[in-house]
Amino acid sequence: MSLARVHNFSISLDGFGTGEGQSRETPFGHAGERLHPWMFATRWWHENTGQPGGSSGLDDAFARRFLPNIGAEIMGAGKFGYPGWHENPDWKGWWGPNPPFHTPTFVLTHHPRPSIEMEGGTTFHFLDATPAEALATARKAAGDLDVRIGGGVSVLRDFLTARLIDHMHITVTPILLGRGERLWDGLEDLDQDYEIETVSSPSGVTHLTFTRR
């Protein structure tokens, strides 16, 4: 069965998946890059960005679960671009000509536009759809493979609220952002649907894995 999976989704200790004040220059608002240093330090990230070295322990083991067996991604408009990107016909995402998804990638937006084929197997499709509808569409595109739910925060929360997530890897970075978008709002008793495993890393982050019971 094709699973809906979340990987490498980082939140602060106070639960924010992004800071306040997102813009073209600051995709994560005032959080900057403070949520993700654990990932940038991994060998997996180094390999993907053409750098030597990188850590090869726990953080790396989690990070590289991002690609295997994934046949499509779903992301929100706020992950694909800065506020207002839909008014820019040339916007093709943050990631340059060869985005790291390498599959059909469905962008949820109220302003659909024609699909964009990128290098490396990523094609952006634009959908105005509910989470359940988007997941059905992405599953068809993924064949027998799984679908990654890529965020941002509100999209992940919508999928959790709709009880559509089968596997979720969240990383808690020990910083306090104070403001931004909270992941956990309105998800009382969500834990009862999952086996939750918690493991702290020498890097200081904590990896949480949620596996549907």
Added chain:
Amino acid sequence: MSLARVHNFSISLDGFGTGEGQSRETPFGHAGERLHPWMFATRWWHENTGQPGGSSGLDDAFARRFLPNIGAEIMGAGKFGYPGWHENPDWKGWWGPNPPFHTPTFVLTHHPRPSIEMEGGTTFHFLDATPAEALATARKAAGDLDVRIGGGVSVLRDFLTARLIDHMHITVTPILLGRGERLWDGLEDLDQDYEIETVSSPSGVTHLTFTRR
């Protein structure tokens, strides 16, 4: 130097230190006892409550740091009693004749009353004071020993906001309460004042220790 310390303070994954709907029957509101099973399972708790057995690993090691070198506790009115306890002249706290504090214990309240001497070394004193004033008073009573800041949530947050905490042990229990009192609200960048260590326990909880830089 006498430190202000926090021990065994449990919050949910979404940051709530107590649930909604606190009453004489439900001191933690709808959270019930779901925040603290890790503590009830320790050998330390079993010893203190006259039960055999109990775990003797990581959770127990953290739990039993509660008493050593502590000379006084400060707690809020909401930890000492149910909403409205100040109208009950017979209320002496939740803990029976021999409370687990065994030191002078200062209750912050806008309704002070005469001190109450309990068995086992605990004496409740009632103070209408700011966090800094209360800490100065408790330090005098503690002699050279440390002062425990016992909570609840709003008292701990007030002491953190006033930058008065030297050492803090927080336990994150992997449940989602959805509502109640959040510990981390309004504490942006608090992490920059502390070395933070994170360790996950086989019981499923995560222990966070904050040590002032």
